[in-house]
Amino acid sequence: MPNLISHIEIAGPNGNKLRDFYSGLFGWSIEVKKEHGFDYGWFSPPFTETVTGGLRYEPEGKAETVFYVSVEDLEETVKLAEALGGTVRIPPMDGAGRRFAMVEDPDGNPVGLIQS
Secondary structure (H helix, E strand, O other), rough: OOOEEEEEEEEEEEEEHHHHHHHHHHEEEEEEEOOOOOOOEEEEEEOOOEEEEEEOOOOOOOEEEEEEEEOOHHHHHHHHHHOOOOOEEEEEEEEEOOOEEEEOOOOEEEEEEEEE
């Protein structure tokens, strides 16, 4: 099903504090794996059968929450985002068994895209 939220990602500069906070607050189990050379915490089990979640550690970045939407054609959706005034933060790439990208809306809010 395209155009549904399929992944939610919480990012911040201190991965251990994020993991401890969300594990303690909601009882979520978080499995840390290496993704593209950095630690990524996958919520286990997923939020639902179709929605996964993770913690992205950004030692030199800022805190943010990103929702990822499933799309049928990743490259075309990235082009459409640019045509509508958005910018590309992460061009289409493969990772964690998925093809994804990240764009920013005209105000700079991140929006993740996952090829369905």
